[in-house]
Amino acid sequence: MKLTVIGAGYVGLVTAACFAEMGNEVVCVDNNGARIDSLNRGEIPIHEPGLEPLVRNNLAEGRLRFTERLADAVDDTLVYFIAVGTPQGEDGSADLSHVLEVAKELGRVIRHRCIVADKSTVPVGTAEKVKATIQAELNRRGQKLDFEVVSNPEFLKEGDAVNDFMRPDRVIIGAESPWAIETLRELYAPFTRSHERILVMRPREAEMTKYAANAMLATRISFMNELAALCERLEVDVERVRIGIGADQRIGYAFIYPGCGYGGSCFPKDVRALIRTGEQVGVEPAILKAVDRRNEMQKRLLFEKVAARFGTDLSNRTFAVWGLAFKPGTDDMREAPSRVLIERLVRSGAKVQAYDPAAMPTAQTAFPGEWLSLGSVKLVPHQYDALANADALILVTEWKPFRHPDFSRMKALMKTPVIFDGRNQYDPDDLRAQGFEYHGIGRP
Numbered sequence: 186m187k188l189t190v191i192g193a194g195y196v197g198l199v200t201a202a203c204f205a206e207m208g209n210e211v212v213c214v215d216n217n218g219a220r221i222d223s224l225n226r227g228e229i230p231i232h233e234p235g236l237e238p239l240v241r242n243n244l245a246e247g248r249l250r251f252t253e254r255l256a257d258a259v260d261d262t263l264v265y266f267i268a269v270g271t272p273q274g275e276d277g278s279a280d281l282s283h284v285l286e287v288a289k290e291l292g293r294v295i296r297h298r299c300i301v302a303d304k305s306t307v308p309v310g311t312a313e314k315v316k317a318t319i320q321a322e323l324n325r326r327g328q329k330l331d332f333e334v335v336s337n338p339e340f341l342k343e344g345d346a347v348n349d350f351m352r353p354d355r356v357i358i359g360a361e362s363p364w365a366i367e368t369l370r371e372l373y374a375p376f377t378r379s380h381e382r383i384l385v386m387r388p389r390e391a392e393m394t395k396y397a398a399n400a401m402l403a404t405r406i407s408f409m410n411e412l413a414a415l416c417e418r419l420e421v422d423v424e425r426v427r428i429g430i431g432a433d434q435r436i437g438y439a440f441i442y443p444g445c446g447y448g449g450s451c452f453p454k455d456v457r458a459l460i461r462t463g464e465q466v467g468v469e470p471a472i473l474k475a476v477d478r479r480n481e482m483q484k485r486l487l488f489e490k491v492a493a494r495f496g497t498d499l500s501n502r503t504f505a506v507w508g509l510a511f512k513p514g515t516d517d518m519r520e521a522p523s524r525v526l527i528e529r530l531v532r533s534g535a536k537v538q539a540y541d542p543a544a545m546p547t548a549q550t551a552f553p554g555e556w557l558s559l560g561s562v563k564l565v566p567h568q569y570d571a572l573a574n575a576d577a578l579i580l581v582t583e584w585k586p587f588r589h590p591d592f593s594r595m596k597a598l599m600k601t602p603v604i605f606d607g608r609n610q611y612d613p614d615d616l617r618a619q620g621f622e623y624h625g626i627g628r629p
């Protein structure tokens with residue numbers, strides 16, 4: 186099939202590469218010229234395991250092409266995928282300006298019968314807005330043309346995006362017309378051969394399903410973080426409680442890890458967008474507001490623990506930070522808990538020595554330039570370099586190399602052997618036996 190994917194970010198690039206891998210002819214469009222140039226050289230602008238060989242091979246085989254201009258892609262595309270960002274708007278709602286800009290451009294350039302599939306996460310009713318926007322442009326051109334707008338939300342997770350796309354738990358097709366449904370069924374069939382997991386529903390239901398999934402996962406995390414706060418006061422180790430409840434098949438173990446808060450480009454903004462939707466339609470989003478509030482509190486928790494131990498004036502203190510990405514497996518630092526922590530450390534006068542296996546290039550632009558130039562934040566090339574003369578280590582992201590480090594080497598490097606474990610990775614008794622002072626989340 187001939188496909189065009191608009192947006193070459195985490196979702197668009199993975200979508201384009203995976204469809205090309207299955208033999209489709211794919212054009213991937215992005216209005217970021219520098220990004221397109223680097224992709225055309227076979228350089229991948231994001232860290233995503235397995236993505237680089239897919240992009241390079243399909244570029245070389247001629248099934249994948251990158252361009253800055255949508256007009257270059259239109260000739261006989263059957264399905265256009267919109268995969269541009271929907272960041273948080275000023276009032277918390279999803280900012281649809283990029284999606285509607287793409288819709289407008291599609292209306293200006295399409296010339297054949299086609300399907301427009303929305304992969305971006307968008308509020309209920311957006312497919313109708315996209316359709317109206319395209320139609321208005323077609324009317325302006327005096328062009329009569331048959332096109333369908335469908336909702337095809339994406340559920341991949343950063344860090345495992347290629348696997349998720351290749352073997353999805355489910356593919357949701359939110360469409361009304363049999364032609365659009367059958368076309369997308371055919372397109373996704375190679376990804377769901379071993380297990381028929383294509384779910385067809387109305388576009389509004391598909392749009393809602395995406396928000397519902399993210400809100401449910403965020404709720405589990407915030408719920409567990411609230412339990413952790415209770416446990417800490419009650420001399421209970423939340424890790425035992427986690428194992429105890431996860432064993433219940435009705436609950437399970439996924440997304441019940443207490444920690445220093447969720448971040449990333451999806452959960453925070455999607456929970457807030459759903460809150461805004463609730464307010465707009467007159468439904469009090471009581472649970473969602475609490476989920477968001479608990480997460481904001483949780484992101485401040487590591488700093489509060491540091492301040493309780495070392496005081497609020499942290500000049501002459503140095504802290505090692507392990508993990509900057511919002512989760513392991515990605516270089517994405519959008520809404521990462523590390524940002525909240527580091528900002529508060531720097532503002533309290535501390536020096537930060539930080540390391541992340543993938544997010545070092547992102548970190549170069551994530552922090553104010555003067556923090557880096559004046560040495561308030563030092564980005565170091567190895568995890569152990571961060572520990573040199575540090576008053577404490579703060580573990581923020583649970584990358585695998587941080588899970589079982591050489592504790593005696595760490596102790597020798599640090600000024601004082603204090604660990605703040607923002608992801609409950611370590612055994613408190615074991616660390617205490619090795620002479621560390623241990624502070625976890627929800628552990629007495």
Ligand SMILES: NC(=O)c1ccc[n+]([C@@H]2O[C@H](COP(=O)([O-])OP(=O)(O)OC[C@H]3O[C@@H](n4cnc5c(N)ncnc54)[C@H](O)[C@@H]3O)[C@@H](O)[C@H]2O)c1
Pocket residue numbers: 191192193194195196197214215216217220268269270271283286287304305306307339340341342343450451
């Ligand atoms: N990142 C994830 O894990 C994930 C997972 C599922 C769904 N989503 C959703 O998918 C959408 C995209 O997310 P992302 O993380 O890939 O975003 P991203 O910021 O990584 O990528 C978006 C890309 O779109 C490009 N773009 C913006 N406007 C454009 C335009 N008018 N024309 C062409 N290109 C344009 C940008 O230059 C950028 O490269 C969002 O709605 C997000 O909520 C993201």
